[in-house]
Amino acid sequence: MNLPPGCPPRCRGCAHRGLTEEASSAQKEGWIRTALAPWEDRIAPLRSPDPQRRLGYRERVRLATRWDGKGWRFGMLLRDELVPLEDCPLHAPRVRAALNLFRPLPPPPAFPLAFVTLTGAQATLVVKASHPLEPPALDFSGLEAAGVEGLWLHHHPTAGRRIFGRGAWCLLWGIPESRNPLGLLYGPASFQQALPELYALSLDQAEAHLAPGPGDGTGDLYCGDGASLARWRARGSEALGVEISGSALDRAARNAPGCILLQGTCGQRAPQIRGWLASFPQGMRRAYLNPPRTGLETEVAAMLTDCPAGRLAYLSCAARTLRRDLELLEAGGYEVVSLTPYDFFPRTDHVETLALLEGP
DSSP: OOOOTTOOTTOOSOTTTTSOHHHHHHHHHHHHHHHTGGGGGGBOOOBOOOGGGSSSOBOEEEEEEEEOSSSEEEEEEETTEEEEOTTOTTBOHHHHHHHHHHTTSOOTTTSOEEEEEEETTEEEEEESOSSOOOOOOOOHHHHHHHTOOEEEEEEOTTOSSSSOOSSOEEEEEEOSOEEOTTSOEEOTTOOOOSOHHHHHHHHHHHHHHHOOOTTOEEEEESOTTSHHHHHHHHTTOEEEEEESOHHHHHHHHHHSTTOEEEESOTTTTHHHHHHHHHTSOGGGEEEEEOOOTTOSOHHHHHHHHHSOOSEEEEEESOHHHHHHHHHHHHHTTOEEEEEEEEOSSTTSSOOEEEEEEEOO
16 A cells, blocks of 8 residues: 555554545445435535645644653554554644644653644643643744644543543643634634535535525524534524533634524433424524434434424434434425535545435
8 A cells, every 4th residue: 555654554544545536435425325325316426625635634633642762652542552643644734743843742750641632723732630730841932833823731630531621721822712714713622624615615505505594593503613603693594502512602602693502412402492493483494403423312303303494404424323313304294305425534434414404
């Protein structure tokens, strides 16, 4: 296999790295057509990024750490052994530069570094410590030149399966929030799609289908920092956002002013979502869904069939749970209009799908 420079042969992160772009796209389209076979006649071609964006696109990384006696290494764990990824060709230049600047950090046990994360221009050092640590000496000018805007120290004494915990967050340098290519605020623990230009296209498609406007009510479930909420508000629609993260909702309030925001899981908040949607005539109800891989909670699927939206858009990161949820929504009277796969993660086997539905 002819690997690009910096790509470790033992890495298991990119299942399609040995495939051509055409072969990878064919496999992804084939998987979607198999997983979503009942609606095969409504599946559009895969939407992919420009060829030059298939490398160096990952601005959001979560990496384990190991001290090798000379400095810190950052990468993925494989059978409890670290596969170094400081020079991974999928990482954006900013990520690779920052990781190499972090290698000279103090060794353990004085500095018990467990993870390094980067979310765009926000970087975080996660340490296994409950007590405040002396801030490490770092080349802040080098970080600034690399494009990092904020550096955090997060104390998480049980860091392991969960990278972030309830421990203190200390801003070591820079600013606490940045703006993404869509102009929206985000923080060090925000979720962001890997290819903002392709994500914007998916939002364009969802917006064209939902066509929210004055007098409509758009429920945005799993709304994150409010990227989609800002779209609905810009068109004059009333909007309700639901998200479990309090910090994400704080940014959603600033990214999409004028929204009603509820904290909690969408399943927990299903009664409030239903009550709000029911205050609009069915034909003026809109719903945008962007759940995790587990798909819609049972309470959410039931709420959307009991109080149906006139139009619905569902961005899914797992075709199997999407199929389950589409079957539930169809049983409740919805009609699947189209399914569009998006290649948000080139060179991997991951593919997302935007489903557009009409209400009963």
